[in-house]
Amino acid sequence: MTKLCRKIVQVNIKWKIFDKVSIFKELFRFIWEKIIVCSTGRKPVRYRRLSRRGSSSPAMEEVEEYGVGGEGDRLTASCSGYDSDSDLVTLKISILGDCQIGKTSFVIKYVGDEQEKRCLEMKGLNLMDKTLVVRGARIAFKIWDVGGDHSSFDQIPIACKDAVAILFMFDLTNRSTLNNVISWYSEARKWNQTAIPILIGTKFDDFVQLPPDIQWSVVTQARAYAKAMKATLFFSSATHNINVNKIFKFIMAKLFNLPWTVQRNLTIGEPIIDF
DSSP states (O other): OOHHHHHHHHHHHHHHHHHHHHHHHHHHHHHHHHHHHHHHHHOOOOOOOOOSSOOOOOOOOOOSSSSSSTTTTEEEOOOSSSOOOOEEEEEEEEEEEEOTTSHHHHHHHOOOHHHHTTTEEETEEEEEEEEEEEETTTEEEEEEEEEGGGGGGGGGGHHHHTTTTEEEEEEEEEEHHHHTHHHHHHHHTTSSSEEEEEEEOOOOOOHSSSOOHHHHHHHHHHHHHHHTTTTTEEEEEETBBBSSHHHHHHHHHHHOOOOOOOOOOOOSOOEEOOO
């Protein structure tokens, strides 16, 4: 445990350094965009902020079509290929974690079986996507699922580059996969210091069958890791669609300042949400 604590402390130190470096990167990016505008006359591409309509902010429910703002605001989802469109806002999501922990099942549950048939497979990578329509804006999630073996580490740079969020996954019933999250996190942050970090425990349906003392131990360790990573923690189940859609709605809420009224849940025996 001493070695593990040392790793967590190192992650905290690296994170603080990355925070400082990111400030200079943003300043450099701002200056560079001004140079581009002056030299080409073109405005830099930015994500557009979704407008708020209505004063109410209902919770994002675990359904495929849901309200995200005032009454009448709807978000619908559909799958699409890897086409480009001038009206499309593309958001890259990276998924990292060990083998056999349910990463691919998690993605397939979100994008649907039809998209699985159209996924792009590369060595150590699975690429799938899903297009959403939010208040007239088309949002495309491009999901990069990195294989969990050590040879897949070579794919981390390309998978994490320009990602807006990185999902770090582990099997709730296998403690070693949680321990390995530190390695995945450290490697990912070498290539992307600004992406939203999310820690996800999979196979909650199996985990909830374990003795309460084991559940408590895993919850405590996972929360400590999430705090060190400054990540939001979710327990999920692809089999029963627990917190799968909700995680992507959380990403949307963070990126576009949409309402997010889901409460923390730290009750042992229930799917944890901690932020």
